Amino acid sequence: MGDWADLPGVRTWYETEGTGDPLVLLHGGFCTNDTWGPLRADLAAAYRVLLPERRAHGHTPDVPGPLSYTDMADDTVAFLESVVGGPAHLVGWSDGGVVALLVAAARPDLVRRAVVIGANSRPGPECFAEPSMLDTMTPDGAELAFFREMYAAVSPDGAGHWPVVAAKMLDMWRTEPAMTDGDLARVTAPVLVMTGDDDLMTLEHTVSLYRAMPQGQLAVIPGASHLVPLERPDLVSRLILEHLAQEKVETMMPVRRAAGADGAPAF
Numbered sequence: 094m095g096d097w098a099d100l101p102g103v104r105t106w107y108e109t110e111g112t113g114d115p116l117v118l119l120h121g122g123f124c125t126n127d128t129w130g131p132l133r134a135d136l137a138a139a140y141r142v143l144l145p146e147r148r149a150h151g152h153t154p155d156v157p158g159p160l161s162y163t164d165m166a167d168d169t170v171a172f173l174e175s176v177v178g179g180p181a182h183l184v185g186w187s188d189g190g191v192v193a194l195l196v197a198a199a200r201p202d203l204v205r206r207a208v209v210i211g212a213n214s215r216p217g218p219e220c221f222a223e224p225s226m227l228d229t230m231t232p233d234g235a236e237l238a239f240f241r242e243m244y245a246a247v248s249p250d251g252a253g254h255w256p257v258v259a260a261k262m263l264d265m266w267r268t269e270p271a272m273t274d275g276d277l278a279r280v281t282a283p284v285l286v287m288t289g290d291d292d293l294m295t296l297e298h299t300v301s302l303y304r305a306m307p308q309g310q311l312a313v314i315p316g317a318s319h320l321v322p323l324e325r326p327d328l329v330s331r332l333i334l335e336h337l338a339q340e341k342v343e344t345m346m347p348v349r350r351a352a353g354a355d356g357a358p359a360f
Contacts, residue, residue: 095152098145100171102164106152107145107176111137114205115181116337118144119169119189121211122262123240125151125247128186131326132333139334140182145172147192149258154249160261162188162270166195173203182337183207186322187293191270197280198272208285208333211319212302213294214272220298227267232259277305285310285336287329289317310336 098105108126116136118129126144136142147165149155169192173181180203185193190212197204218224230236237259245252286303288294290313303309312332314321322329342350 098172098176100168100175102168102171103148103153103156105145105148105168105172107143107172109144110142111140113140115177115179116140116142117169117173117177117181117183118142119183119185119192120144120146120150121187121189122266123150123237123244123259124187125243127243128323132322132330135326135330136184136333140337143172143177143181145169145176147189149250149261150244152247152249155254155258155261160258160265162191162195162265165192166199169193169196170200170203173200179203180205184210184333185212186210187212187319194272194277194280194284195270197282197284198276199279201279201281204282206283206285206337206339207280208287208336210287210322210329211289211292211294212286213298214270214277214302214305215298216268216271217266220294222293222295226293227263230263232256274301274305277302278307280306281308283308283310283336283339283342285312285332287312287314287321287332289314289319289321289324291316291318292321293319310342 095106095108098107110133120126120128126146129144146153148168149160182205183193190209193207193209194212194214197207213220217227232255241255244255284306286299286309288299303311314325317324
């Protein structure tokens, strides 16, 4: 079921499915809610799933000016407050994962638990496995053909607006996000950081992101790429559901999660 939310930043299209505790799915850059297809049934069987399409994505129109993760995070905060009506679990893929991290850092009161898949905390030139891809991608190039067709099929701005949106996205990837370890340390919610072992982001960057969060957990999916939710949907769904249902981490020989000197858990 789809509807519109009149948020302060942009009139936003969203879909809902299932019942139960709220779970907000945040799609990747250039994408629409359709890319969540392989996971939706499993997640909606356990949660009330809400799927907003961010500004300049899918059915949601573009707005004047550059695109920024901060603005999209502000939109998501407004969505949580006005549509969800309170805290929710967040699952973000790629750009959606970046947005989820920003929301969790800025508004911990609105995030119960989170999963970020193929996310990054630094600009593309600092964390992409192949930073040169930013120089070869063009709005009309073959590399973006799949996304161009997806955009043209549903955007209220029309296919002719695609070059504008594509240029904005590429500019954003070159300079954003710019989260520090201190920013990530403010993410107090339990966060599962998931990545393919051949992701767009270097494994080193992903590990540093996981380590910077007090309640971070890490899952590296073997034989998988940045499209791991499409490649291994059954495994990804299971890991998401297990993480969201987990009350606390209990292991037999903790090191990073060992109790502090005062006997209290490290987080």
